[in-house]
Amino acid sequence: MQRIGIIGLGSIAMGKHVPQLQKINDCKITAVCDIDEKRLKTAGDKLNIPEEYRFTDYNDLISCPEVDAVEVCTPNYLHVPMAVAAVKAGKPVNVEKPLSVDLASTKPLADALAEAEVPNMMCFSYRFCPAVRYAKWIMDNGLLGDIVNIDVAYLKNSAFFEGRRLEWRFVKEKAGTGVLGDLGVHLIDLAELLAGDIKAVSGTTDIVVKQRQKEDSDELAPVETDDYAAFLADMASGAKANFMITRCAIGQTNTIKFDVYGTKGVLSFDLNHPDVLGVCIGEVDRMSESIHTVKVPKKFFIEQEQMFINMLEGKDCPLLPTIKDGLHSQRVLDAIVESAEKRCWMEI
Ligand SMILES: NC(=O)c1ccc[n+]([C@@H]2O[C@H](COP(=O)([O-])OP(=O)(O)OC[C@H]3O[C@@H](n4cnc5c(N)ncnc54)[C@H](O)[C@@H]3O)[C@@H](O)[C@H]2O)c1
Known part of the structure; x- marks a missing residue:
């Protein structure tokens, strides 16, 4: 036990x-x-x-x-x-x-x-989303060919929640960054899990809601962390990637959209439907769209906490995210922040 x-x-x-x-x-x-x-x-x-x-x-x-x-x-x-x-x-x-x-x-x-x-x-x-694990299996088996580009977005509307106060997420000392670290770090991890390391980044960030009431009084104080971030990335493999992360997307509660384009096919993932994956392999049709919705096989289902317990019991833990991965993605986050500040590309 x-x-x-x-x-x-x-x-x-x-x-x-x-x-x-x-x-x-x-x-x-x-x-x-x-x-x-x-x-x-x-x-x-x-x-x-x-x-x-x-x-x-x-x-x-x-x-x-x-x-x-x-x-x-x-x-x-x-x-x-x-x-x-x-x-x-x-x-x-x-x-x-x-x-x-x-x-x-x-x-x-x-x-x-x-x-x-x-x-x-x-x-x-999100490594524990069945569709992500299935996508990884498809890519590891070479079915997509060489990766050409990745298009990722994380969309929420939570910047506009009525009465949302200056909680720790809006304070730089406590959060570091805003949506970039909060949500974007998931996307960085997913992109690197699927397509290998990010080599260089060029980013931009914005604070859309600039002031909020403090948690312990009605006084307004500045929001210090981003609620919009976007960046381009060059992957070590030569693939290109673009990322958009926002909590200012009205109409979206918690959406991740992820398309991976390879020389032989495309995989299309939508967090609103985590048990299916959009797949098109080897079909280049001039006239009609040919992405099929495929049900993810049962072997790709595991919950995060089950993996934690498996790890404690010394069982096999495929695609286990570790602190080493956390350290690496922190390096990528820092590079995006620096790139946005200096308005230039940064090597990782
Ligand atoms: N993996 C995910 O998808 C995911 C989703 C949401 C949040 N998170 C992460 O989880 C963490 C917590 O987020 P949350 O939304 O639950 O925040 P939260 O503010 O709802 O909860 C944080 C809790 O920590 C407590 N706390 C603060 N200082 C403490 C201390 N010194 N000792 C003990 N407890 C202390 C607070 O009182 C609060 O109950 C963040 O790092 C966030 O990025 C991850």
């Missing part, structure tokens, strides 16, 4: 991690931690966690003898110190994305892992 402790009991922990863990027989959530006492009580009661295993200090959760492995579900600036503490305690860790606020701040974690390798995972959640 794997005994899991969760740090940070906000929307991703309670909305995704907990429900997925609850479906797995050979694991149990044994401890929880949040600095917000109200959230700690609500989650603790819901999960029947004894009072002595409800913590407000993450160090206490990590050192708790009832915890074998740790999930880090806090705001971005806290991922590295919390993951470092888990690694130093020799406890496997699953860390939310993006790894941190910038590359420089990730060094203590890279150092800790160089000293003591413990099993670790990054929550690049």
Whole structure:
């Protein structure tokens, strides 16, 4: 039985991690931690966690003898110190994305892992979309030929939610970047998973909603992080890619669109239909569109938290996202930020 402790009991922990863990027989959530006492009580009661295993200090959760492995579900600036503490305690860790606020701040974690390798995972959640795993299988089997270009977009309308306040996502010190790190990092990971490393980037960002009311008063304060980002990328393979990420897309709640064009075919992915993939291989028809909708075979279905437990049990974990991947994508994020600031291309 794997005994899991969760740090940070906000929307991703309670909305995704907990429900997925609850479906797995050979694991149990044994401890929880949040600095917000109200959230700690609500989650603790819901999960029947004894009072002595409800913590407000993450160090206490990590050192708790009832915890074998740790999930880090806090705001971005806290991922590295919390993951470092888990690694130093020799406890496997699953860390939310993006790894941190910038590359420089990730060094203590890279150092800790160089000293003591413990099993670790990054929550690049869209690697667990069945259609993504199927696309990877198709591409690894050479059915698309050489990749020519990738066209990706992540679209949300959440910048315009009425009454949305200046939460941590809009504060540079806590989030690093805005939609770029929050949503764009998923796309960077997907593009690199499917088509290999990104070699160079040229980006632009914008803050569309420029002020929000503070969380603890009605005073307006500046939004410091982007809610629109776009970038071009040259892949090491020679393929080209373009990315658009926005939380200002009215009409879209959570859409990822992903088209991969190769010399022999195209794959077309839409997060609104994660169990099917648009496929056209070897058909070049002058007159009609020939992308077929294909149902993803069952063998490509696995949930993120099941993979975490599989990792803890030492089972085979194909396409496991690790902290190493998190470090790499942080490097790409930093390059996009620098490119947007300097208005030039940056090599990775
Ligand atoms: N993988 C995904 O698809 C996905 C989706 C959403 C969010 N996320 C990531 O998950 C993380 C959390 O996002 P969220 O939307 O759940 O945020 P949230 O604000 O809803 O929750 C964060 C929680 O962390 C708690 N917290 C803050 N400081 C703490 C501390 N020092 N010790 C313990 N708890 C502390 C807060 O009180 C809050 O309950 C972010 O890094 C975000 O990027 C990932």
